[in-house]
Amino acid sequence: MSEPCGVIAELLQELTKLPGIGPKSAERIAHFLLAGDRRHAVELARVLLAMAEKIRPCRECFNLTDQELCPICRDPKRDAGVICVVETPRDVNSLERAGTFRGLYHVLGGRFAPLEGMGPERLTFSALVDRVRRGGVREVILATSPTVEGDGTALYASNVLGPTGVTITRLARGLPSGSSLELANAQMLAEALEGRRAF
């Protein structure tokens, strides 16, 4: 592949757009996909297409799912009285791996960063307030990242939720400051949930 052209060049171009994939990794992946009977390439293409067509935000919590409601919202054993507010679907995965939270989630779709054009209208705050207003929610846990923007996002959420009268808590400090929930290990997340405090 000294002079990639046509489809191979396109493949390399697309692969290098992926996070963490530089030109060398892209070339290694392309070689792998082109080797042998190419069933990996066909299978990968099938899964990518299905993902692009079927995966969408859950109607209720905005987690990613291939159905109307995600498996967590569909699970009757989860406690619908506690909603944990996170920035991204990856944060849901991190907290689920921690394994101690039995309530439901609400994915904001990012963090409040007005200077970067991430104003409240681009996040799912109003759907969150609607969920709480529908009733049955005792507590909202603000589990945004331990960063300046994450704190700002939590503050904004608490302001819009204030009039509903719901109890608002924030994850305990102790997570590495300035990072994302994703980087915290399961034990740290479980402790941060356990030690949550009134916001």
Ligand SMILES: [Zn+2]
């Ligand atoms: Zn859901």
